[in-house]
Amino acid sequence: MTRDKKISELGEFGLISRIAAGVFAPDNVITGIGDDAAVTVTDQGMQLLTSTDMLLEDVHFRRRWHDPYRLGRKSLAVNISDIAAMGAIPRWALLSLAMPSDLPLNFLDDFTRGFLSMAGEHGVTLIGGDTCSSRSGLVISVTVMGEQLPALILRRSGARPGDDVWVTGTLGDAAMGLKLLEDGCVPSPLTGEGQGGGDYLVSRQLDPTPRSAAGLALAGAGLVTAMIDISDGILADFGHIAEMSGVGATLRLNDLPVSVPFRTAVRAFPQFPHHLVLSGGEDYELCFTAAPIHREKITELLKKCSLAGMPVGIVTSSPEVQVLDADGASFLPKKQGFNHFAP
Numbered sequence: 220m221t222r223d224k225k226i227s228e229l230g231e232f233g234l235i236s237r238i239a240a241g242v243f244a245p246d247n248v249i250t251g252i253g254d255d256a257a258v259t260v261t262d263q264g265m266q267l268l269t270s271t272d273m274l275l276e277d278v279h280f281r282r283r284w285h286d287p288y289r290l291g292r293k294s295l296a297v298n299i300s301d302i303a304a305m306g307a308i309p310r311w312a313l314l315s316l317a318m319p320s321d322l323p324l325n326f327l328d329d330f331t332r333g334f335l336s337m338a339g340e341h342g343v344t345l346i347g348g349d350t351c352s353s354r355s356g357l358v359i360s361v362t363v364m365g366e367q368l369p370a371l372i373l374r375r376s377g378a379r380p381g382d383d384v385w386v387t388g389t390l391g392d393a394a395m396g397l398k399l400l401e402d403g404c405v406p407s408p409l410t411g412e413g414q415g416g417g418d419y420l421v422s423r424q425l426d427p428t429p430r431s432a433a434g435l436a437l438a439g440a441g442l443v444t445a446m447i448d449i450s451d452g453i454l455a456d457f458g459h460i461a462e463m464s465g466v467g468a469t470l471r472l473n474d475l476p477v478s479v480p481f482r483t484a485v486r487a488f489p490q491f492p493h494h495l496v497l498s499g500g501e502d503y504e505l506c507f508t509a510a511p512i513h514r515e516k517i518t519e520l521l522k523k524c525s526l527a528g529m530p531v532g533i534v535t536s537s538p539e540v541q542v543l544d545a546d547g548a549s550f551l552p553k554k555q556g557f558n559h560f561a562p
Contacts (some may be wrong), residue, residue: 259311275369276356288330309431390497399417
């Protein structure tokens, strides 16, 4: 049966053909998968944006938790989120896989379906990549290219003292979902083992939603001064805006938005886990800055994108990014954000 086959039985070119079979090439792809290089066409006056991410087994995901379909979706989503954070239009993707030779073929098929489903939702075409064998787990590398008019591209370097600091959606959901999986408090998507609820929180960890529509709308409206996506936690990620813009900020702890499922889950904690909201990461929401006079316009714009957003702080001229609690006292989280090379 095909469902029982391993990757090693297919061969490299059979593997590439299997992935390519589900790809549709639009008019802006002149040459896609199958040649030495892809050939694409950008719209007139546009600039090209490129973002790359890697996902490593047992660092970014665990196969015993992460079903292949949602792993395929997430692999592309995290890159689309980077393009969205610059207010650009995602167009093309490159996918490279290093796979154990005993990886089941059905895993690849489900992964590819997930990847292409995310691509279809955001108008992205898979145009190439690479495959090789791995002796140390599954490695996924994705590059996404997008385009935008030069005047509309949003960077990290434009925040100004007095600007509001905004976030979309809610924070801490993905980190809470990961903790629930690690603690065995929710069923594993693959084994069904575990106890309790938390499906929404786990879904936010395993299948994030890049905020492409909101990123494009904010860029087009010309209201935003700087923007980034929240992959390592708002404290660390806004720190990148602060560094690039030469500013600081005061974040209001009690204004950071959390979901109802998150609040339900924290009842099991002896103390409210603020560190998951500030530093948990992987929510892939947008964090941006804008002048206070634009609050109403931004709120309405985000509503049209079926997304909530709210100011959670203010940009300051001081280089420090600090968090204040409801009493105005400085709050120090357990950690600043995810760091790949932390001991």
